[in-house]
Amino acid sequence: MSGYALAQDNDHASENVTLYRVFVGDHADPRVTAFDLLEPQKRWTFETRGQTKLVPVDEGAAVVAVQSDNDSVQFFNSGVSLNAHGDHADIEISDPAAISEPLTGPRPFHVIDHDGKVVINFDRGGYAEVVDAHELSHGELESNRLPQARAHHGFAAPIGKHWVTTVASDAPVEGDAAPKRVGMQTVQEDGTPVGDVATCTGIHGEAFSGAYLAAGCEEGILTATAGSDGPAFELLNYPSDLPSGEKTGTLLGAKSMQVFLGDYGAKGLVVVDPVDEPHFRYIELPFRRVDFALDPANARFGYVLTEDGTLHQVDVLDGKIANSAKVTEPHSMDGHWNDPRPRIAMAGDEIVMSDPKAGLVRRIGKTDLKEVGTIKVEGMPYNIAVVGGSGKVHEGEGHAGHGHDQAGHDHAHSHGDPQIYKGYFEDSQITDRPLSDYAGDWQSVYPYLRDGTLDPVWAHKAEAGAASVEEIRAEYETGYRTDVERITIEGETVTFYKEGKPMKGEYTYDGYEILTYKKGNRGVRFIFKKTEGDAEAPQFIQFSDHKIAQERTDHFHIYWGNDRAALLEEVTNWPTYYSSSLSAQQIVSEMKAH
Numbered sequence: 246m247s248g249y250a251l252a253q254d255n256d257h258a259s260e261n262v263t264l265y266r267v268f269v270g271d272h273a274d275p276r277v278t279a280f281d282l283l284e285p286q287k288r289w290t291f292e293t294r295g296q297t298k299l300v301p302v303d304e305g306a307a308v309v310a311v312q313s314d315n316d317s318v319q320f321f322n323s324g325v326s327l328n329a330h331g332d333h334a335d336i337e338i339s340d341p342a343a344i345s346e347p348l349t350g351p352r353p354f355h356v357i358d359h360d361g362k363v364v365i366n367f368d369r370g371g372y373a374e375v376v377d378a379h380e381l382s383h384g385e386l387e388s389n390r391l392p393q394a395r396a397h398h399g400f401a402a403p404i405g406k407h408w409v410t411t412v413a414s415d416a417p418v419e420g421d422a423a424p425k426r427v428g429m430q431t432v433q434e435d436g437t438p439v440g441d442v443a444t445c446t447g448i449h450g451e452a453f454s455g456a457y458l459a460a461g462c463e464e465g466i467l468t469a470t471a472g473s474d475g476p477a478f479e480l481l482n483y484p485s486d487l488p489s490g491e492k493t494g495t496l497l498g499a500k501s502m503q504v505f506l507g508d509y510g511a512k513g514l515v516v517v518d519p520v521d522e523p524h525f526r527y528i529e530l531p532f533r534r535v536d537f538a539l540d541p542a543n544a545r546f547g548y549v550l551t552e553d554g555t556l557h558q559v560d561v562l563d564g565k566i567a568n569s570a571k572v573t574e575p576h577s578m579d580g581h582w583n584d585p586r587p588r589i590a591m592a593g594d595e596i597v598m599s600d601p602k603a604g605l606v607r608r609i610g611k612t613d614l615k616e617v618g619t620i621k622v623e624g625m626p627y628n629i630a631v632v633g634g635s636g637k638v639h640e641g642e643g644h645a646g647h648g649h650d651q652a653g654h655d656h657a658h659s660h661g662d663p664q665i666y667k668g669y670f671e672d673s674q675i676t677d678r679p680l681s682d683y684a685g686d687w688q689s690v691y692p693y694l695r696d697g698t699l700d701p702v703w704a705h706k707a708e709a710g711a712a713s714v715e716e717i718r719a720e721y722e723t724g725y726r727t728d729v730e731r732i733t734i735e736g737e738t739v740t741f742y743k744e745g746k747p748m749k750g751e752y753t754y755d756g757y758e759i760l761t762y763k764k765g766n767r768g769v770r771f772i773f774k775k776t777e778g779d780a781e782a783p784q785f786i787q788f789s790d791h792k793i794a795q796e797r798t799d800h801f802h803i804y805w806g807n808d809r810a811a812l813l814e815e816v817t818n819w820p821t822y823y824s825s826s827l828s829a830q831q832i833v834s835e836m837k838a839h
Contacts (some may be wrong), residue, residue, distance in 0.1 A: 262336050265633040266325050267620075268308050270297035272585040272601050272627035277310055277321070282592055282608070282631075285620040289341050291564055296583075298628050302358040304828070305632030306382035308342070309363060311353050318353045318365055318374075320344040321630040322384055328831075336636025345386040348374055355400040357455050360698065361830030362403050364391075368423075371396035372436075373410070375403075377829065392436035397424045400451050401432075402458055405471030406697025408432050409458070412442050425756050429460065429467060431475050443478035444468060447492070452505055454498030456692070457519045459505050461493030466507070468519045471696035481517070481524045483743040488513065488527070497537070499544035499561070501686075501825070506539055506547045506561060511578065512827055515547060516564050520745060527566035530557070533578040536588050538596070540611065548596055548611070550589055552578045556596065556614050557704040570614035572607065573600055576682045590631040601625040668766030668789045672759070678771045680737060680752060683798055687822035690832060691725040694718075698829045702836045727820035730804070739773075739786065741805075750778025752786060758813055769793045770804070770813060785809045789819065799824070800835070 257611050263400065265282040270293070277297055279289040295315035301308050306326045310319040324341040327351065329336045351369035358364075363376040374388045381387075391401050399411030410432050413424040428442040445462035452459055458469040458476075465482040483492075491510030496517070498505050505517040514528040514537065521678065530551055537549035539561075546567070547559040554575045558568040577585040585601035595617065596609040606626055608618040693699050703717045712720075731742040740749040752773035760768045770787040783805035790801040802819035804812045 246792075247661070259520055260638045261635065262338070262638050263593065263633075263635040264336065264338060264629055265595075265597075266322070266323060266341070267590075267592070267597055268299050268301075268321070268341075268630045268632070269599060269606060269622055269626040270299050270310065272296060272625035274624050275312075275315075278622055278626070279321075279323075280620070282595075282597065282620075282633075287608075289817075291319075291321065291341075291343055293317075294347070296627070298356075299630035300356045300358070301630045301632045302356070302363045303361075303378035304831075305634070307363075307378070308341075308630055308632065309356050311356060313354050313368075316349055316351055316353070318348040318350075320347070320376075320381060320386060322382065325633045326382060327634050327636050334634070334636040336634070336637070336638055341382070344381065344384055348376075348386075348388065350374070351396075354398060355451070357400055357402045357451065357453075359458075360403050360828065361833070364401050364403070366398075366400045367396075368398045369396050373401035373735075375401075379834070389434075391432070391434065394436075395424060395437070396516050397426055399426060399448070400460075402451065402453075404458060404469055404476045404696075406700065407439075407471070407475050408434060409469055409476055410436075411448050411460075413779065429469065429478065430507060436773060439475060443480070445480065450493060450495040450507065452496040452498035454500070454505055455808030457498075457503065457505075459496055459498070459517060459519060461496060461507060463492050466493060466496075466505075466517050466519075466524070471692070473695050473697075479519075481519065484523065484525055486527070487515070487525060489529060493517075497539045497547070499539055499546045500541050504561060506537070506559070508534060508537070514559060515548075516561050517583040528559060528564055528566065530566075530808065531555075535576055535578065535586050538589050538591055540591050542591070542593065546611070548589060548591075550587055550598070552576055556589075556598075558608060558611070568614055571597065572609055572614065572616060574602070576602075583609045585625050585627055588627060588629045590629050591691075592631045593634070596709050597629060597631055599626040599629045601627050641676065665793055668762065668768055668791075670767070670793055675757065675759070675769055677754065677757065678788075678792075679754065680734060680739075680773055681797075682771075682792075682795060683790075683801060684734045684736075686825040687734070687801075688825040688827075689725070689727055689730050689732075690821050690823060691727050692730065693829055693832065694721060694725050699833060699836070701833055705837045723817055724746065724819050725821050726818060729820065731825065732822055737776075739782070741782065748779045748781045750775040750782035752776065755785070755809070759788075760813065760816075762816070774809075783807060785812060787812050 268279045275293045277291045294317040295312040308321045322342045324339045326337040350367040354368050355366045361378050366373045371393050376388045395413045397413035401410040412430050414427050422527040428445045430442045431439040445467040447463045450461040468479050469476045483645040493507040496505050498509040509515040511533045512530045516526040532551035532553045535550040541545045547558050556572045557566045560567040589598045598607045598660045606620040703714045707714045729741045733740045737751045740747045755772040755774040758770045773786045784807040787804040790798040800823045806812050
């Protein structure tokens with residue numbers, strides 16, 4: 246069976262490819278094995294210094310292999326790179342490869358992958374190493390050190406243009422005992438503390454979802470969100486109806502909606518909504534939990550393996566177990582936490598599960614929880630990571646690393662004729678466009694401007710010498726300003742989200758208008774009129790996306806209001822939206838490429 250799922254796209258001279266690549270760390274031997282899920286006979290083996298915890302980073306373009314007991318962190322280029330472009334993603338495929346020399350230091354542990362940065366905490370060193378994810382995915386290892394006030398089992402994370410780190414108590418400890426963790430604090434890039442410590446006793450387990458960083462505490466869940474003046478902290482206390490004496494120590498963050506799934510005691514899970522009450526919903530499990538995962542493709546569902554060998558599908562929205570099936574022999578949770586027990590990861594429509602005692606990786610369909618195949622892996626396959634997905638391989642690029650460089654990739658395929666993109670075109674080149682050109686789920690970039698994420702974009706634009714960074718940022722502060730954080734477009738329905746609350750309307754095409762700007766270049770507004778819907782939804786919406794003929798967009802500027810003609814006079818405020826599937830760092834890269 247082929248490792249690639251292919252479909253020829255004649256209109257775009259490209260192939261649609263689906264590929265999932267599995268990385269497995271052995272429980273006993275210092276080794277990582279990689280293989281393609283549907284072509285497992287093609288394998289790669291990498292020696293390590295010890296047992297590894299595997300973490301995919303940079304949208305799966307790289308894999309971090311943390312070897313806590315061996316004071317080492319190794320990095321692998323996964324050989325699978327996905328680049329999202331609004332209506333589609335491009336996929337580049339090559340052989341996986343080890344990257345440079347490992348990072349070494351006293352007991353590395355927690356890994357955070359956020360906003361283009363991979364952060365590894367060195368628990369006994371009292372610092373975190375910050376690695377540039379983009380450089381890592383291109384085979385280069387660059388890192389900076391963020392010092393902490395005291396060595397402890399914790400983490401550091403970027404939030405907007407600021408940083409936060411866990412904080413340990415200064416109280417003396419005996420022998421090899423670890424210092425008590427007491428909370429989280431904002432710090433500068435050099436580790437200098439800023440402001441007070443947000444209390445979170447025993448803080449452990451961290452994840453990002455939407456605008457929130459969350460971590461488990463003895464008191465509840467501590468959240469942090471970006472702001473222009475620094476991160477804002479809020480403690481969500483455990484409610485009285487949760488079992489007493491338990492806490493959350495591991496959290497998973499959903500990508501497509503703002504929610505977390507965490508453990509809660511040995512036999513429980515908790516769904517955490519950081520915004521709306523009730524903030525917590527408890528899910529009791531029939532047996533103790535072995536491992537759990539969230540489905541990145543459908544955040545409504547999570548999957549948890551319990552010690553009796555049963556895999557459960559968890560409905561996150563309903564807060565209950567939706568389906569269960571026996572998938573392996575029992576694996577008792579008695580004994581050491583690192584005994585060889587199965588680990589699970591998601592691979593599209595499948596759950597991939599290591600089974601150390603059987604020497605197998607099991608493939609399980611996520612809908613019916615039935616086994617669809619097994620893959621024999623030498624030794625005791627233990628910790629597991631899956632990378633990959635679906636994308637287009639363009640004609641002439643091949644499957645084994647078509648490798649066009651980043652400079653050559655600067656969106657020639659996304660933006661077509663550069664003259665048209667700059668606003669120079671003939672009227673005869675314009676065609677009507679349907680609303681489907683703008684279909685999708687879109688996020689405002691204004692929050693990224695406010696929290697400093699887009700600062701590298703202004704610096705890049707300033708290099709041209711036409712204006713200073715401050716002048717450029719001020720222009721875009723006015724241009725991007727909006728209180729609508731998200732827009733979804735499906736069929737004729739456009740839904741605007743303001744503070745999480747939707748307002749929607751049905752819209753039909755109402756022609757286009759050509760605008761001439763002061764510089765002499767021109768733009769085209771494609772206009773849609775509301776036919777029905779909520780009263781608060783605007784009567785007219787006008788799109789401008791640097792395209793002038795029918796073509797799916799990769800981002801857009803939008804104008805809305807109840808006066809069609811007056812909207813055409815608005816040229817200083819142009820709320821801008823990119824696909825919600827893009828990370829902040831990917832948006833920065835897209836903007837710098839314009």
